[in-house]
Amino acid sequence: MNVHIIRAAEYPGNSYDFILKELNEIQGPINFKGHEPIDANFPNRKRHENLVFFEHCKRFRDGCNISVDDFVVFLATRDNKDQWFSRFEKKNIFIYCSEWDHMGKDSIYPVTYEILANVIQSLMKLKLDRSNKLLHEPPIGCMNDFCADKSNIMLKLRTGDICQNCIAAITKKKVDPRAVEQALEAFDVIRTKLLFRQGFRRKLSSIVFDGQSIRFPGFSTEIEDMTALRRTLYKYILVNQPIQRSAFQSAELYELYLTYEPTGDNDKHRKTITNLIYPISSTFNSNITRINEDIERAVGKQLLHHYEIKKCNDGYGCSMAPDQIIIL
Numbered sequence: 001m002n003v004h005i006i007r008a009a010e011y012p013g014n015s016y017d018f019i020l021k022e023l024n025e026i027q028g029p030i031n032f033k034g035h036e037p038i039d040a041n042f043p044n045r046k047r048h049e050n051l052v053f054f055e056h057c058k059r060f061r062d063g064c065n066i067s068v069d070d071f072v073v074f075l076a077t078r079d080n081k082d083q084w085f086s087r088f089e090k091k092n093i094f095i096y097c098s099e100w101d102h103m104g105k106d107s108i109y110p111v112t113y114e115i116l117a118n119v120i121q122s123l124m125k126l127k128l129d130r131s132n133k134l135l136h137e138p139p140i141g142c143m144n145d146f147c148a149d150k151s152n153i154m155l156k157l158r159t160g161d162i163c164q165n166c167i168a169a170i171t172k173k174k175v176d177p178r179a180v181e182q183a184l185e186a187f188d189v190i191r192t193k194l195l196f197r198q199g200f201r202r203k204l205s206s207i208v209f210d211g212q213s214i215r216f217p218g219f220s221t222e223i224e225d226m227t228a229l230r231r232t233l234y235k236y237i238l239v240n241q242p243i244q245r246s247a248f249q250s251a252e253l254y255e256l257y258l259t260y261e262p263t264g265d266n267d268k269h270r271k272t273i274t275n276l277i278y279p280i281s282s283t284f285n286s287n288i289t290r291i292n293e294d295i296e297r298a299v300g301k302q303l304l305h306h307y308e309i310k311k312c313n314d315g316y317g318c319s320m321a322p323d324q325i326i327i328l
Contacts, residue, residue, distance in 0.1 A: 007075040009037040028182025053094035086114040093118045160187035210328040228260035241317030
């Protein structure tokens with residue numbers, strides 16, 4: 001079962017890539033496929049008919065010869081007249097991705113959730129009629145909650161569940177149970193990440209340096225888009241903490257840097273390390289600041305102080321115990 005996800009060109013590419021990565025983390029019969037952005041060319045008005053969004057799905061199907069058995073999901077940045085956060089019509093789906101301001105950087109999670117939910121709702125042939133008893137109003141923490149306000153969606157994101165009545169309806173429609181299980185596992189991952197990012201998770205995660213990645217397995221997340229130099233500096237400080245700046249060894253840093261940046265000009269790499277630890281250079285402090293920003297994006301503001309690099313009398317380090325820093 002393939003789900004093709006397309007986006008309006010104005011929807012951020014980094015958010016789109018993150019959503020695809022999240023969706024493909026859980027294995028199952030549903031395969032999510034990315035595509036180049038499309039020029040939606042919306043008329044200049046505040047809200048648009050639902051037909052406009054489904055027409056983009058249809059044009060993509062026709063232009064790319066997409067199977068009738070496949071889903072097409074359009075990530076839209078323009079609102080619809082009925083003000084649905086998402087909607088499906090057979091196997092065409094649109095998600096309204098704007099106006100998630102109350103969630104800040106976490107807005108990618110409800111979009112990811114809505115993609116999965118609409119696929120399952122389409123498969124179970126859910127009637128999008130507010131008189132339908134499977135559309136719960138007020139919300140009860142089920143995938144099929146009818147949320148009149150986007151803030152109400154937080155309940156079903158935090159439960160990551162499907163109620164027994166809806167499970168019975170899904171079973172009656174003979175939806176592939178593996179697809180439902182895949183969706184529920186993904187819902188649980190979204191739930192876990194949202195809870196700890198918003199300060200509901202109190203148990204800390206270890207930090208795992210595994211090849212090119214820096215992961216927080218307890219939170220099912222990792223640091224994204226950190227440069228090779230910042231990865232080198234973060235790992236070096238954590239392995240040697242607490243460490244004074246004067247104690248940094250350029251030869252050790254250089255060898256570590258090569259594990260993250262194995263290609264390129266070696267003389268240039270040595271100069272990069274020399275500039276990093278040169279006493280009067282601003283490169284060191286600016287990289288510490290950027291490292292902490294990268295960590296915040298991964299673990300959230302509430303937990304940043306446990307993992308960020310700080311300077312104290314003994315030198316640079318973080319608050320994590322040595323046995324919580326794992327090098328693979």
